[in-house]
Amino acid sequence: MTKSFLKKLITFATLIITVFAISGCGTKTEPVSENKPVKIVFWYAVGGKVGEATKTLVDEFNSSHPDIQVEAVFQGDYDSAINKLKQSIPSKGTPNVMQVYDIGTRFMIDSKAVIPVQKWIDQEKFDMSTYEPNILAYYTVDNKLYSMPFNTSTPILYYNKTMFKEAGLDPENSPKTFEDVTAAAQKLTNRDANGTVTRPGLSVAIYGWFFEQFLAEQNAPYTNNGNGRDSLTTAVSFNSPQGEKTLAWWSGMVKDGTASNMGRKTADTLKAFIAGQTAMTIDSTGNLGDIMDGVNGKFDVGTGFMPHPADAKDGGVIIGGASLWMLAGHSDPEEKASWEFIKFMTAAKQQAFWHIKTGYFPVTKAAYDDPDLKKYEEKYPQFKVAIEQLHNTPINRNTQGGLLGVFTQSRQEIESAIEQVLNGQSTPRDALQKASDTVNGAIERYNQTTK
Amino acid sequence: MFIPPQKKSLWPLVQGLSYLAPSLLLFICFVFYPLLKSIQLSLFNTDLIGQETIYIGFQRYIDMFSSLQFLHSLWATVLFTIYTVLPGMLIALGLAYIANWQLRGIAVFQTIFAFPLSIAVAGASMIFMMLFNPTAGVFAYFLQIFHLPAISWLADPNWALISVSLVAIWRGLGFNIIIFLGGLQSIPKHLYESAGMDGASPWRQFIDITLPLLSPTSFFVFIVSIINSMQTFGEINILTQGGPSESTNVIVYSIYREGFFNLNYSYASAESIILFFIILLLTLFEFWLLERKVFYR
Numbered sequence: 107m108t109k110s111f112l113k114k115l116i117t118f119a120t121l122i123i124t125v126f127a128i129s130g131c132g133t134k135t136e137p138v139s140e141n142k143p144v145k146i147v148f149w150y151a152v153g154g155k156v157g158e159a160t161k162t163l164v165d166e167f168n169s170s171h172p173d174i175q176v177e178a179v180f181q182g183d184y185d186s187a188i189n190k191l192k193q194s195i196p197s198k199g200t201p202n203v204m205q206v207y208d209i210g211t212r213f214m215i216d217s218k219a220v221i222p223v224q225k226w227i228d229q230e231k232f233d234m235s236t237y238e239p240n241i242l243a244y245y246t247v248d249n250k251l252y253s254m255p256f257n258t259s260t261p262i263l264y265y266n267k268t269m270f271k272e273a274g275l276d277p278e279n280s281p282k283t284f285e286d287v288t289a290a291a292q293k294l295t296n297r298d299a300n301g302t303v304t305r306p307g308l309s310v311a312i313y314g315w316f317f318e319q320f321l322a323e324q325n326a327p328y329t330n331n332g333n334g335r336d337s338l339t340t341a342v343s344f345n346s347p348q349g350e351k352t353l354a355w356w357s358g359m360v361k362d363g364t365a366s367n368m369g370r371k372t373a374d375t376l377k378a379f380i381a382g383q384t385a386m387t388i389d390s391t392g393n394l395g396d397i398m399d400g401v402n403g404k405f406d407v408g409t410g411f412m413p414h415p416a417d418a419k420d421g422g423v424i425i426g427g428a429s430l431w432m433l434a435g436h437s438d439p440e441e442k443a444s445w446e447f448i449k450f451m452t453a454a455k456q457q458a459f460w461h462i463k464t465g466y467f468p469v470t471k472a473a474y475d476d477p478d479l480k481k482y483e484e485k486y487p488q489f490k491v492a493i494e495q496l497h498n499t500p501i502n503r504n505t506q507g508g509l510l511g512v513f514t515q516s517r518q519e520i521e522s523a524i525e526q527v528l529n530g531q532s533t534p535r536d537a538l539q540k541a542s543d544t545v546n547g548a549i550e551r552y553n554q555t556t557k
Numbered sequence: 558m559f560i561p562p563q564k565k566s567l568w569p570l571v572q573g574l575s576y577l578a579p580s581l582l583l584f585i586c587f588v589f590y591p592l593l594k595s596i597q598l599s600l601f602n603t604d605l606i607g608q609e610t611i612y613i614g615f616q617r618y619i620d621m622f623s624s625l626q627f628l629h630s631l632w633a634t635v636l637f638t639i640y641t642v643l644p645g646m647l648i649a650l651g652l653a654y655i656a657n658w659q660l661r662g663i664a665v666f667q668t669i670f671a672f673p674l675s676i677a678v679a680g681a682s683m684i685f686m687m688l689f690n691p692t693a694g695v696f697a698y699f700l701q702i703f704h705l706p707a708i709s710w711l712a713d714p715n716w717a718l719i720s721v722s723l724v725a726i727w728r729g730l731g732f733n734i735i736i737f738l739g740g741l742q743s744i745p746k747h748l749y750e751s752a753g754m755d756g757a758s759p760w761r762q763f764i765d766i767t768l769p770l771l772s773p774t775s776f777f778v779f780i781v782s783i784i785n786s787m788q789t790f791g792e793i794n795i796l797t798q799g800g801p802s803e804s805t806n807v808i809v810y811s812i813y814r815e816g817f818f819n820l821n822y823s824y825a826s827a828e829s830i831i832l833f834f835i836i837l838l839l840t841l842f843e844f845w846l847l848e849r850k851v852f853y854r
Contacts, residue, residue, distance in 0.1 A: 185817070374692070525801040
């Protein structure tokens, strides 16, 4: 049975290959005419309702710009998209514009396959004054804006106001410090007669991004050389007292049961929060809509700033999300068309629509004047906290965020370290030291390959 | 290769090769060429996008065997194989044995048993992810009903590999049952009839007729299961990403991480070459060991 099936499969595959080979020969012979719209390719990496919103914006652009035709291609998640880009560089098949996640910034610069958008900003004397300075700061390297911020978010603390009331806490006052969170979680944790925890006060997913935020909240760097922004990163610096403090606080709460460890998936902590199985959680601002829809009035949702240790000063949040990159090696008309497209995607009207549909921040302040956005803000006053948190963040090397070519690996190592500490297999110091050794080895190798 | 002693025309060879050409072409494109390319890649340093730069000999292989992480991955792979292969085979054999009974409507059950085969790994993993959910999952609900302590299926390093194995066993059941069922149905009925006349109990019949006559099938399933479990990737990628604390970081997943995330193409290639040899040697060993124990009619 298997054999004949295999035979059929092979015959079928051969047929398909032949058909492709034959049909492939015929295309690409269209003559280039002056009146035809300039075609550009845009790779994006967000699915679900965010992907839908992206497609809507692209369609809008195409219908309002008859001289440009944007072909939007979904390339899977951020990681898959950047892997496809790697394969497309040697074969010169890169897209014109691509959405790349925050931590891919150093890799994109080192790939030498990009054009900084600064080139077009300077050329057109494009007015950037309405764009959020905190967001621009992340994507500015060596005083050049490399990519245009597009979808931006930060984490915030979500809490269940109804449970706060029941526990005798002030529901209008979110816990601001690590110490506040610990104290609140103790009151919010429910136990049964045997002392087993039935509802923890806090659940935070093991997500490297949160750890990066806790460092920035304490004004501590993630890597050396000014977070890799004064000169190229040669080693990480997260194995610091601030890093240890974060893990000691977090694991202490997991140990006494006031916080629960639900693994790496934010989807799981989000679900627990919506189901009322935890009183507080930390998640991206981008999930506010999902949380509000999920809770649907069962309880009051409160939002607060990311917590920090009581003695920490001058810290803040690092923005996350993704930006739009221009790839090099395309014709001048195509590059011009790409720039038009990027400007359109980040303009006030589009960003207001984007914010309402997805929960990401508008990257330009001009979007806040949009009447639809004002209505949205009235509906979800919780979002104001996120914007305040962003504007309260001082811009410095530590809140700009680390630049690291091997950031994906580093995040993975950090998550592994957090797991070891939360599971009691290692101390904060040892786990961070081990992660730092591994990542430093990877940095050394990376810096050799980019030389 | 066998070459006939007398000089004959090349025609038969050409004819034979032309029949094989489509499959040879596919094998060369998708198996032999990538294999040779991986060997080459494992001996070179690469740039950021994976192009070879400097020849470094066997340095990556030395790195690999001196790193704790690789040995850890190897161990996780061995454990995963132990957790999945034999339990998967035994459950499949049991279900196939039941599905082989001549009962009214048994075809419905045969279809249900073969069902996991038709679900893609991503779909199955997403379903299990919901079942494993620590607070709102079905498994958590059942544990609660029976007043058992809650288990963090995917977040506890002691449970994660077992949880992933559960998914892999379930996914493998469909294929195994179909093969076992085929094997069971090819056993001649008269053997059971005469054994029954001699007064052999069903258990005796199972041990002395079914098992020996099923041995070629079992042998096949065993080898395929081992190869499959050493190459399992989808479940791990979706459910645990190698975590927690590296407890599910099997070799295939480690190759994926090193190659596609850590920009460590030559290391990933070296790992895949080693995995290739491990599976090759294991398969040869199984043939050597089991060929003599297997009863072929």
